Structures are given as C-alpha cells and as structure tokens.
Amino acid sequence: MKQAQDWSRTRLAMAGVGGVGGLSLWALVELLPDLIDNARLLLVLFIVVIGFFVVLMSLVGPNPVRRSVLPALGLSSVVAMLSLLASFRFAALEPFVDAVHPAAAVFIIYLVATPFISVRLEHGRAHQLDYDKLFQTAWGMIVRALAAVLFTWLFWGVVFLSDALLGLVGLNIIEEILEIEAMPFVINGTVLGLAIAVAHEWRAYVSPHLVLRLFRLLVPVVVPILALFLVALVLSGLDDAWKFFSETALLTGVAIGGITLVTVSVDRDAGHQVTLRWMVWMVRALAVLLLPVALLALWGISVRVLQYGWTPPRVLAALCVVNVLIYGLVYAVLALSRGAWMERLRRANVALALWSLALAALWLTPVMDAEKLSADAQLERILEGRATPDQAAVWELTHEWGRAGQQALDTLRTTADYPARTQILALIERAEQSDSQWDFQDEIKQQKVPEQAQELLAMVPVYPEGQSLPQRAFEGLHSYQMGRVRKGCETLTDDGAPGCLFLIVPFHPESGLTEGLLIYKTDRDTLEVRGYWLEDGVLVGGVRPGTLIPGTREDIAETALRDIREGNYEIKPAQVNVLTLGDTAIFPNN
Incomplete structure (x- = not known):
C-alpha cells in the first residue's frame, strides 16, 4: 500500500514537473522574445530553463524532487554561463547559434554529467565514481527517456484519432482545447513526465538489460x-x-x-x-x-x-x-x-x-576558441600565398567566424603586400555585400565564365568536321553547366575519344540560326543531350530535346558519340502530324 502511495506521489510530481516545463518552454518561445530585447539574456534563460527541466526529469525517480532541484539548477546554470561566455566570440548571437558546434558541447556536458550527479544524490559522495552504479544509472536514464518519448508519440496518435472520430459527429472539443496557445506544450510535458515516472516504477521490466x-x-x-x-x-x-x-x-x-x-x-x-x-x-x-x-x-x-x-x-x-x-x-x-x-x-x-x-x-x-584558431590559420594561408583567392575562406571570415574573423579581415586590409591582395580585397567587399553564401559563390563562379568558356571551346569537338563555334559560344552556359560538360569531356569513351561533342544540326533551316546539340557523358554512364542555338555569338537554350518516339529516353546510347564522329547519322524531316494554331505548331514532347 505504501509503495502504491509513493508511486502515486512520484507520478503526480513528475507530471507536474513536465507540465511546468512545457509551460515554461511555451513562455520562452512565445512570450519572452516580445518582452526581452537582449538576445544573450534570452539565450541564458533558454539554456537554464530547458536544461533545468531535462536534468530534473532525468534525476527524479531514483531521487526525490526536492533533492534534485538544486543540482539540476546548478548544472543548467553552469552550462548557460559557459554558453554565454562562448557567445561573446561573436558580435551578434545569430552566428553563434548557427555555428551548431557549441550545441554539441552542451549536449555532451548534459549527457555525461547528469549520471554522475544522479549517482551522488542516490548513493552519496563515496560512490560517485562507482562504475557499476554509473553504468546502470546512465543506461537507465536513456531507456526511460526512450520509453517515455515513444509513449508520448503514441499518446498524440490517440489524441488525433480521437479528434477525428469526434469530428464525425460534429464535436470539436479536442481541437478547441489544443487551440489554447500553451495547452499542447503543457500536455506534452505532463505526459512525458508521467511516462518517465511509470518507466522508473517498472524498471525491473523496462530496463536496459534487453537493449544491452x-x-x-x-x-x-x-x-x-x-x-x-x-x-x-x-x-x-x-x-x-x-x-x-x-x-x-x-x-x-x-x-x-x-x-x-x-x-x-x-x-x-x-x-x-x-x-x-x-x-x-x-x-x-x-x-x-x-x-x-x-x-x-x-x-x-x-x-x-x-x-x-x-x-x-x-x-x-x-x-x-x-x-x-x-x-x-x-x-x-x-x-x-x-x-x-x-x-x-x-x-x-x-x-x-x-x-x-x-x-x-x-x-x-x-x-x-575554434573560430579564433580557424581565422588565424586561414589568415596565415592567405598571407603566405598557400590559399588562392578561390580557396580563401573569405565568406566564413566575413559572416561565420565572429570577432576573430573580423580581426583577420582587418589584417588583410591593412597588410600592404601579400599574394593576390587585390583579388582578396575584392572578394571581401563582395562577401560583405552578399546576402547568402550561395549568391556569393555563384557570383564568383560567373566571373570565371569567360575563362572557362575558352577552355571548354578547346575541349569540345564540333561536328560535322570543318565546322566551328564562335570564341564566346560557351559563355551562354552557366558555370555549373560548364562544369558538367567539362567533366563529361574528361571522361573518355571506350575508344579513347572525349566524352562530349557539339553537333550542328539545322533543325529550322528557315530561321537562319545556327542550331545544334551539345552531347556529353554523365556520372550515370549515360549521355546528356541539350539543344542550343547561337545568338550574338553565344549559345542559348539548353533545352532537352523532345523525342518523337513514345517511351524513348532523353539520354541516348553511348554509341551515339561514335556514330556522330563517323558520320553515321541523317538529318531529315520528321513525319508527324502537328496541331496548327495560327503560326504555332504543337506536337507531343515538343
């Protein structure tokens, strides 16, 4: 009887702890950002509150609530202060949060420290380094948490099914309850806390032994x-x-x-x-x-x-x-x-x-300080010429490595002479003006298009033999597309020829345009076919040509490269019916 009463008290206590934790999480997410402008204060509160309830729910069961509160608060406060200290590597908080690696350190601290605290509370200081008790406590925490999370998922499944069932008869009671702002957070925390308590009560059955x-x-x-x-x-x-x-x-x-x-x-x-x-x-x-x-x-x-x-x-x-x-x-x-x-x-x-x-x-x-170490190392590489402008971590120094990155940029600006200084300073200016790393890198790649286009012109054979493309022809391709074509050219065919070519084909003789197909090998050991035409000496289009035979793949067999090089192909009108609407002719796969 006494054990049943103890279990009931533990269940109520854990349900209460979980419910208050859920309510606190809701307040942190929905209320405090509107009341507190200091981002770092919000960070401290978030880590203290969330860490406190996670550690408390891990400790309670083997230990009573009243004995677990102060250790949980102490550990979460220490972690919050360490995180606050680390955040000052950055002028703003957002890059610190985006860095992710501080969160990994926080996770390890909680994961390793919590079992030590639990063993000391339950067995005393003399046993706080007892491996037997640490092992059992750590794995017991993991299994209880997994069981509780699985039960919480099951609970919400029942809730949503019940809501759907009641909705069939026009009752929206559950939906109206869940629409109360804080209610999903409170319910989730309450159910999770209750499940952890039950898992501890039945630890003889819900134990780590099976998992181990x-x-x-x-x-x-x-x-x-x-x-x-x-x-x-x-x-x-x-x-x-x-x-x-x-x-x-x-x-x-x-x-x-x-x-x-x-x-x-x-x-x-x-x-x-x-x-x-x-x-x-x-x-x-x-x-x-x-x-x-x-x-x-x-x-x-x-x-x-x-x-x-x-x-x-x-x-x-x-x-x-x-x-x-x-x-x-x-x-x-x-x-x-x-x-x-x-x-x-x-x-x-x-x-x-x-x-x-x-x-x-x-x-x-x-x-x-990972940002300081990285910024100093990359700065040294740039100043010594071991990092070309393409390899220089300019975006990271500008946007991701906080104060250490800005100090490295100041050094690059004030140092009078080092390799590729003009290009590096131009990249810094461009990085400061770019909204995203993708835009920054894409702009850099596009600036290399003329040089890459000339290299590609020398790599891609043009057929029929004797034909050629203008010097600026490949400047119409995006740098990403040029990279794919270049890779295809470097992948040789079975007979040792380049895995690419451009075939000039007058698909529309009446237009007077120079048209053709760019064909190159892909990573999938197939051929990619793209249709282009010349405008002002530049290839435009890049469309995948349609097939006139239903079911034919857009990528053709590798033998096509050899057939084209040997002239084993014909150019002739397609014998198909089309739908004519004024000057427009429409046919399937066009």
Whole structure:
C-alpha cells in the first residue's frame, strides 16, 4: 500500500514537473522574445530553463524532487554561463547559434554529467565514481527517456484519432482545447513526465538489460567486418588510404560505435560481463581493432587540414578524433594485458568519461576558441600565398567566424603586400555585400565564365568536321553547366575519344540560326543531350530535346558519340502530324 502511495506521489510530481516545463518552454518561445530585447539574456534563460527541466526529469525517480532541484539548477546554470561566455566570440548571437558546434558541447556536458550527479544524490559522495552504479544509472536514464518519448508519440496518435472520430459527429472539443496557445506544450510535458515516472516504477521490466544484450549480438558481426577492412587495406599496399581524408566522419562514427559495443560487453561488473570464451575473445579483438580505425580517422583529418587549413568543423572533428584515439589506445593496451582486463577497462571508462566532460566544457571557453584558431590559420594561408583567392575562406571570415574573423579581415586590409591582395580585397567587399553564401559563390563562379568558356571551346569537338563555334559560344552556359560538360569531356569513351561533342544540326533551316546539340557523358554512364542555338555569338537554350518516339529516353546510347564522329547519322524531316494554331505548331514532347 505504501509503495502504491509513493508511486502515486512520484507520478503526480513528475507530471507536474513536465507540465511546468512545457509551460515554461511555451513562455520562452512565445512570450519572452516580445518582452526581452537582449538576445544573450534570452539565450541564458533558454539554456537554464530547458536544461533545468531535462536534468530534473532525468534525476527524479531514483531521487526525490526536492533533492534534485538544486543540482539540476546548478548544472543548467553552469552550462548557460559557459554558453554565454562562448557567445561573446561573436558580435551578434545569430552566428553563434548557427555555428551548431557549441550545441554539441552542451549536449555532451548534459549527457555525461547528469549520471554522475544522479549517482551522488542516490548513493552519496563515496560512490560517485562507482562504475557499476554509473553504468546502470546512465543506461537507465536513456531507456526511460526512450520509453517515455515513444509513449508520448503514441499518446498524440490517440489524441488525433480521437479528434477525428469526434469530428464525425460534429464535436470539436479536442481541437478547441489544443487551440489554447500553451495547452499542447503543457500536455506534452505532463505526459512525458508521467511516462518517465511509470518507466522508473517498472524498471525491473523496462530496463536496459534487453537493449544491452541486443547490442552484444552485433559484436560477432562487426569484428569480422573491421578485420576484413583492415586486411584489405594492408593488402592494397595502403594505396586506398588517400581516400580517407574525406571519410573522417565515417571512420570516427565506426570507432564510436565500436567503443559503445565494447562498453556494453564489459557491462557494469564481472557478474554481468560477457563470459563465453569466444565472445570474450571477440570483445578483446574489437577493443584492439579500434586503434587502427582511430589512426585512419586521424590520418584523414590531418590530410584535410594540411590541404585546406583549419575551420571550426575541422577543429571539432579533430577533437573528436583525438578523443576516439585516446579511447582506442587505452582499450587496446588493456585488451592486450593479462588478468582482469575488463575490470581495468571499466575503471578506465570513468576517467575517460570525465576527460570527455572536461573537453566539452573547455570547448565553450577561450582555451578552445575554434573560430579564433580557424581565422588565424586561414589568415596565415592567405598571407603566405598557400590559399588562392578561390580557396580563401573569405565568406566564413566575413559572416561565420565572429570577432576573430573580423580581426583577420582587418589584417588583410591593412597588410600592404601579400599574394593576390587585390583579388582578396575584392572578394571581401563582395562577401560583405552578399546576402547568402550561395549568391556569393555563384557570383564568383560567373566571373570565371569567360575563362572557362575558352577552355571548354578547346575541349569540345564540333561536328560535322570543318565546322566551328564562335570564341564566346560557351559563355551562354552557366558555370555549373560548364562544369558538367567539362567533366563529361574528361571522361573518355571506350575508344579513347572525349566524352562530349557539339553537333550542328539545322533543325529550322528557315530561321537562319545556327542550331545544334551539345552531347556529353554523365556520372550515370549515360549521355546528356541539350539543344542550343547561337545568338550574338553565344549559345542559348539548353533545352532537352523532345523525342518523337513514345517511351524513348532523353539520354541516348553511348554509341551515339561514335556514330556522330563517323558520320553515321541523317538529318531529315520528321513525319508527324502537328496541331496548327495560327503560326504555332504543337506536337507531343515538343
């Protein structure tokens, strides 16, 4: 009876916490922006309020509400102050929010710190670093949250179906309730809090054990795949390693997944870890294989940085890779050691978690100012001539890297002599006048059109033989289209000829225009066909020509290039009926 009363109190408390949290979120979104003009104050309030309720709902259950309030408020306030500090890297708040990487640091802080706080509240200071309790608490929080979110989705499904059912008899009660501004927020929070409370009450059934056992089944699948990948790489003489500079995210994700599988396999203590001999060796092998994967990720990000310099996303990627490498190194050393290596790995996981927490917190401080590091690195590349105007991160310095970017621009303006100074200053001026990065880059590309058009004119063969196009012919094509044609030309046919050509065809002899088809290979191993005509010496049109045979594809077989070069084609009138309306003739696919 007493347990039922305790459960009822917990349910009411969690429903109340969730409802107040939902109401607070509504106020933050709908009311406070009209009352508070200071964007940074709004940021602090948003992080404190949202963080407070998320942490509080994570702590309550194993811990009573009254004991959880202050720790939740303390953690959310610390995160808010760190975020406020980081926001001053920018003159305005919007670029800080758009940067995304500060949000990643905030997420890591909450994810790692909350289980430590919960264990200390529930078991006392003496056990706050107890891996058994930290493991069970962390995974318990994740499973409760997932179960609650799934139930909340189900609840809203029932609500919408009920509304539709009542609507059949003309009753709009549910719709009218939901139209009250704050009501959806309050209901959502209340249901979520109630679901978390119930999930905790039935933790013996809604436990992480099933999830962890399912994860373990992946170990025998992942180990052979990783081993095969590494063996194939070695047998290739590492010739394929150069590709990994663009696959750092994939390799890092694989390593993080492997770390997770090792962690769930060693579990919380010796009584729950894997015990089958072959599975123990599988886990040991996975722990060792993580190190070369992490090294490949480090190689990938290193090549990228050496080629293009630092940017905030690359700084974040490098930090993640280094962290994964540390995990991989520790896991490999412990897995190769004798004795109770799983026990030592569990103890190491506590230290590694605290290390990750410290890195996430430092990311929001001047110690790890990604924008400053990136701006200084890109400035150095420009001043030393290692970055051409095309490669210079002018847009990022102007719009995305805050005060550090503006300081770099001031240096570029005041420095008297460095390579391509005139072009760089012109790009800076253009970036300051552009509303979007796409417009800025498109304008730059369009300025190169005359030069690209001349290069393309030399690449595209013109048929019939003896025919030619004017010098400015390809200036009518957009830079993006010229890039596609150029790529097609560089893709040779089976007989070694360029994968492109321009065929002059008098489709409308009475018009007096020079008309023709531009044909080039695509990435799909097909041919793209575009119809053009000359106006003032420039190709215009670019339309896909219609087919007179129903069902025929617009891209024709590759043999067409060879047939055209060898003259195996005819030009003749099309025998079709057309609908004539005055001077206009209409036919299908025209």
